[in-house]
Amino acid sequence: MTITCLNHQRSHEFICYQCNSLMCSKCISGHSKDHPDHSDQFEHIDDIKDSLSTLKLDDIIDTTVKNENDYSKNNSDSNSNNFSQINNKLKSLWESLRSSTSRYQRLSTTENEIKEHFEQLHQYLIREEHKLQRDIINDKHTITNQIDNNINHLKYLINIIMLFNKFNSSNDSNNDDKNKDSYSSNSVSTIEDTTSLYSTTTIMESIQSSSSLQSFINHSNQTLFNEHLDAFNIEELLEQHSNDTTSLLLDIIHKYNNQFNKLADAITENNNLTLSSYKLTIKQPDFNQLNSIIEQSIKLDIIESTESMNTKKQ
Ligand SMILES: [Zn+2]
Ligand SMILES: [Zn+2]
Secondary structure (H helix, E strand, O other): OOOEOOOOOOEOOEEEOOOOEEEOHHHHHHHHHHOHHHOOOEEEHHHHHHHHHOOOHHHOOOOOOOOHHHHHHHHHHHHHOOOOHHHHHHHHHHHHHHHHHHHHHHHHHHHHHHHHHHHHHHHHHHHHHHHHHHHHHHHHHHHHHHHHHHHHHHHHHHHHHHHHHHHHHHHHHOOHHHHHHHHHHOOOOOHHHHHHHOOHHHHHHHHHHOOOHHHHHHHOOOOOOOOOOOOOOHHHHHHHOOOOHHHHHHHHHHHHHHHHHHHHHHHHHHHHHHOOOOOOOOOOOOHHHHHHHHHHHOOOOOOOOOOOOHHHHO
């Protein structure tokens, strides 16, 4: 864009905001005749400079009062003063920003009120869900305990059987000392440690997929029924029993009875008392009914807009 007017060879001095064109002093008089409605839309550069030099951003304040009429009145007031269009634009941008922000905040408030209302319903549903689940969860817990106890029980018995088999085979080969060494060599873990290796959930999966006790034991032979783990501290026991394996076996079985019989009775009794059968009946909820309950408790109406977004006015 050249700085001089091509038609009149004069410097540009005016801008018509409506046409967004630069004009010299000669152009502008013609423009006023051709477009009388643009007469308040153009400005001389001196007026713009004046206005910018006296511009105080402090004075750009939001004078819109809640309703639209006041806004337009204020706007025309500013036009009648000798403010540049730039001042007016600044003011209107600022007012638009203010109004958008407060509108946005009012929307957020409403949005939150809706959220809080439904939060009550969510909480109510969660409580109802938990109420129904409570007995089931308690029973599952009881069963888990029962399984854990029975697995310990079983593990002890299987260990006794494995021990018996070892004693038998070592008697056959008459090689007590060699076998004695093999027991102690791998005695790293106790029964409790191996139990924690496998969760009850995993154990149940294994039980379900095993058709016989033997296949369950085979399935768990690296963990629950690991024959290399010395469950009884055999070396010490053999010493106590002066290498008499029969006496040792009897001792272990006696300990087994002490440890588990009372416990097992208590569990069986307890289970019979607390475990119930349940029949669950499920019907698709009547969502129409639910809808009407919700509609009665909360409603969002679009009321006629009292303030337009200011973007179009600029
Ligand atoms: Zn114009
Ligand atoms: Zn010109």
